[in-house]
Amino acid sequence: MNRFHEKIALITGAAQGIGRRVAERMAAEGARLILVDRSDLVFELQKELGRDSQVLALTADLEQYSECSRVMRTAVERFGCLDVLVNNVGGTIWAKPFEHYEESQIEAEVRRSLFPTLWCCHAALPFMLEQGSGAIVNVSSIATRSVNRVPYGAAKGGVNALTACLAFETAGRGVRVNATAPGGTEAPPRLIPRNTAEQSAQEKLWYQQIVDQTLDSSLMKRYGTLDEQASAILFLASDEASYITGMVMPVGGGDLG
Secondary structure, eight states, X not given: OOTTTTOEEEEESTTSHHHHHHXXXXXXXXXXXXXXXXXXXXXXXXXXXXXXXXXXXXXOOTTSHHHHHHHHHHHHHHHSOOOEEEEOOOOXXXXXXXXXXXXXXXXXXXXXXXXXXXXXXXXHHHHHHHHTOEEEEEXXXXXXXXXXXXXXXHHHHHHHHHHHHHHHHHGGGTEEEEEEXXXXXXXXXXXXXXXXXXXXXXXXXXXXXXXXXXXXXXXXOSOBOHHHHHHHHXXXXXXXXXXXXXXXXXXXXXXXX
C-alpha cells in the first residue's frame, strides 16, 4: 500500500508504543514524517527509519502551547505543508479510585492527556486551513468508561468532544478531524515510564482491577496489538476515509467505551 506517498505527517508521542508503530507504518507507505516526543528516543527511531531527508525528529514538551506552535512551524518550514496530524500524546499516570487522587495529580492527568491534543490542533489548524486540506487523528481511549482512572477518562472525554466540535467547524474548509479510542493494547515495556514511583501492593491491586475490567468489557476478551491500533489510525488519516469526519472509532475488541 502507498496511501501516504509524498504526504507530510506529524506524529506526536512517536518514540514508543502506538505512536512509534504509526510512524513505522506511515514511513513504509511513503510518508515524509515529523516525529515529535519529549524523549531523545525519537532520534533513535529517525535513524532506524533510515530516511534522513524524509524524516525530521524533534523533542518538545507538548503540554506547553509554545512548544506545539514551534513544532508545527518547524514542520511547515521544512516540508512546505502539513497533510496529516496524529495526536498520540497521553496516557494514565496513576491508577486508583478517584477519592485517592491529590489535586496536583488530577491536574497532571489532564495536562498530559488533553492539553497536548488541544494545543496541537490549535497550532496546526491555521496551516491546514490555509492550504484547504488536512486530516487530524486524535488518539483517545475507551477509558472514558473505566475504573480507577477518572481524571484520565475525563481528559479523554475532552478529546472526544474536541474531535466532534472541531469537525463541525472545519468540514466545509477541507479539514477532517477524527479519533480512535484504543482499548487495552499489548506493547513492549515503556523505556521511559509515565510514573517512576514504585507501586505499593494496594496500587498494584488497583491497576489489576483496570486490567480485569478491560478484558471483561472486550467482547474478544483480549488486548489488542500495536498493529491493530495503528491500522485504524492510518485508515482515518488516509484518503480512504475522505467522507468520514467527527467520528470516534473504538478499537477495543467490541468495547465501545
